[in-house]
Amino acid sequence: MEIYIRHFLNFLAVERGLAQNTIISYALDLKQFKSFCVQRQVKDAGGIDRNLVLNYLLELKKNGRSPATVSRHMAALKIFCRFLVDEQVLGSDPMANLESPGPPKKLPGVLTQEEIERLLEQPRVGNTAGLRDKAMLELMYATGMRVSELLALDVDQVDYERGYVRCLGKGAKERIIPVGTVARNFLMEYLRRGRAKITANHKEQALFLNMRGKRLTRQGFWKIVKKYAMEAGIAKTITPHTLRHSFATHLLENGADLRALQEMLGHADITTTQIYTHLTRTKLREIYNKHHPRA
Template sequence: MTTAKQLPSPAMEQALRQSDLPDISNLVRNYAEYISTTRQLTVHTVRNYVNDLAPLVQFLAEKEVEKLSAVDRLFLRSYLAWLISSGFSRSSISRKLSALKSFFQFLRYSGVIELDHTELMTAPKKKKKLPAIASSYEIDRLLEEPDTNSDPGIRDRAILELLYGAGLRVSEAYAIDISDTDLTTREVRVIGKGSKPRIALFGESASKWIDNYLKNVRPKFASRQSDAALWMNRSGGRLTTRSIQRIVKKYALAAGLDHNFHTHSLRHSFATHLLDGGADLRVVQDLLGHSSPATTQIYTHVSAEQSRSVYLGAHPRANKSTSSVKSAKQNSQKSNAPS
């Protein structure tokens, strides 16, 4: 259990000393005890919540607020504007507003305030991070990395081929049984998010390597013929998600790919390469198993970024400014002037 001695942090202690609010120190400590016991949060998480309240206590002191009941919507808007002007990142502001809401819920629950004006507060929208992807050339390098003269290498090549060829999540690839895979139709049945089953498609290359693995490697790894798992380790057990992640990471580093490249990067690359090749967004959505097109939409931004990069690098007039055109025209006029 979190104790008063463990909280708050030096930043919070300083903010509390500046505050004119009676009992604010006790309220913060009581809040920490409350979320620790009722929500079973760890000491580390509780400390983070309390630390994220420090700017609030500081702002209350600057505004000389003497009663928490005086915190209304106008004050909260001012606080949000102050956080933004203070240079906090969007994610940091989002955390601080989350702590603020939690604190005021506790104050209302405790009878300290009657109205909780934080309920309708919304944090600034976070910028969507574009997913890390690899070019088709980089994917080729990655796929060539496993030593296919060895049994683990054949298995690893088959895993990489399927992850990229079908755009699977690592959790989906991990759970595949032999009976889920049809090499003739090149289809695999997977269980996606929310336990939703779907049929994923894969290409000829993935089919070839999976067939090689099933015929020449898996029988050596399997300890029990009745074991249903498709991907097996050398001890005869199902390959874990962590093992699959390590496999991808190992070959990605060996291929010289970005150090942030991971299993989901293969899924990102799958989607982006389909869109670059002219695939319809709805089709990509279906292949990825997304329930909403909004989730798939981010890949169109990646494609657009790539298109812009290619255009700027390849089109002869992409980087020519108006001034350079005028300059060329003036030079031409000078050269044609009578001597």
């Protein structure tokens, strides 16, 4: 279990871009959960089940922990269990449908359309790295793919003429996502005069490469996003997933269908997609309050 906890904490830092203090909090909560598991003779992460989780939460309540504290522990366990399911350590999620006693989950952070434009203008397409970065960021915002999905793309998974990408999501489920003209044009330009210059091995199939000719890593992508966000003067906390959240929010703001968005994002349950409707309602309220004479 210790090994998977370490992998999970690295996932939080790289994939989710969480703050160090938040990761430390998750680490402390999971350390306490691991101690509970050892007491119950469960030493392997694959042995986590619903009864174990429920008994742990019950013990927290018996020990006088506040609803907010129990909620925090639940949040840590929920994301950890989803991680274990994605890693195929667990066959099903023992935290599925468990309601938190604490406050509702924080809505994901998004950029405005103007901030997105500033971010996407930063890469300098006159050099190889800048052209790669431009194509990569444009594709992510154009499709709303997860970081892991974007970096797992091979060259032959993009149909450059018809404008779509074949994406392998969670559970190896394939979905087809449209790619807009702007992203498609920069992708073709990257392939023509960028990627070939950094391909160390001509058998390499990865679409996005680092400057050593290997598939770009999550850590590498995260550094790229932070660099351009700083250059764009974006003060908001930004993570690799911010582009995905912004993609979803901007589509809904401009009238996209929720079911279509669910399919593009690769959500198994539409309730996951519905969180973005809260963001668009908040935006509508702001517009109303700003412009209505009797608001």
